[in-house]
Amino acid sequence: MNSSIVEYLSDRQCSRQWKSFLGALAEEFSTQLDPADLRALMHRVGARFASQITLDSCQTVDDMQFAMSKVWVGLDWGWVAVEEAPDHLRITHNCAPLRSAFGQDALSWTPAFLEGVYQGWFQQQGSGAALTVKQHTEPDMAGCVEYRLGR
Numbered sequence: 001m002n003s004s005i006v007e008y009l010s011d012r013q014c015s016r017q018w019k020s021f022l023g024a025l026a027e028e029f030s031t032q033l034d035p036a037d038l039r040a041l042m043h044r045v046g047a048r049f050a051s052q053i054t055l056d057s058c059q060t061v062d063d064m065q066f067a068m069s070k071v072w073v074g075l076d077w078g079w080v081a082v083e084e085a086p087d088h089l090r091i092t093h094n095c096a097p098l099r100s101a102f103g104q105d106a107l108s109w110t111p112a113f114l115e116g117v118y119q120g121w122f123q124q125q126g127s128g129a130a131l132t133v134k135q136h137t138e139p140d141m142a143g144c145v146e147y148r149l150g151r
Contacts, residue, residue, distance in 0.1 A: 003141060019101065026102040026110070038109035046116020050124065058125055061089065068121060078143060088150030091118055091133065096143040111135050111145050122149055 029038055055067040061082050069079040078095030098110040112135070119133040130151060137146040 022101045023103050026106040030105065035108055039112040042109055042112035043116035043119075046113040046118075047120045048116075049113070050117045050120025054124060055121055064121075064125065068118075085148075088148040090136075091147040091149060092144060093147070094142070094144045096139060096145060098139060098145075099143060107139050111139060114145065115147060118147055118149070 029041070033041065053071055055064070055071070058064045058067055061084055065080060065082040068082075071077075072079050072093075077097060078093060081092045081094065083090040083092075093114050096111070096114060098113075099107060102110045115133050115135050122131065122133065123129070127149065131149055132151075133147050133149050135145065136148045139145040
């Protein structure tokens with residue numbers, strides 16, 4: 001697909017009423033905190049989000065995927081695909097509005113928000129502390145980013 005089309009569409013992922021505010025907030029955060037602290041902050045924000053927006057009890061990976069996607073679609077935050085691998089679960093968040101909301105320069109730390117959300121949701125479902133969610137890829141132009149739940 002033409003990259004200018006993708007850029008145009010992804011730019012529309014964040015409401016104009018919030019775009020300038022969130023961009024300025026991201027710039028200020030970046031001047032006050034180092035990247036590791038920014039990631040830690042966003043991870044904590046994600047964990048808080050997960051504690052405020054809980055999922056119903058899920059019995060299967062498909063149930064989890066459906067419950068999580070229902071939240072994201074309802075908030076215009078894309079959707080998630082979860083796939084089982086031999087030693088981890090692959091969690092692909094599609095069309096996250098991180099670039100649109102916070103700007104290109106914030107993509108080194110804003111995906112930690114989703115990392116914190118997924119960690120919180122999986123722990124709520126009984127994953128325990130031994131399994132952690134870690135970002136595996138950088139967000140692409142469409143806002144797709146992969147995480148992995150494993151040891």
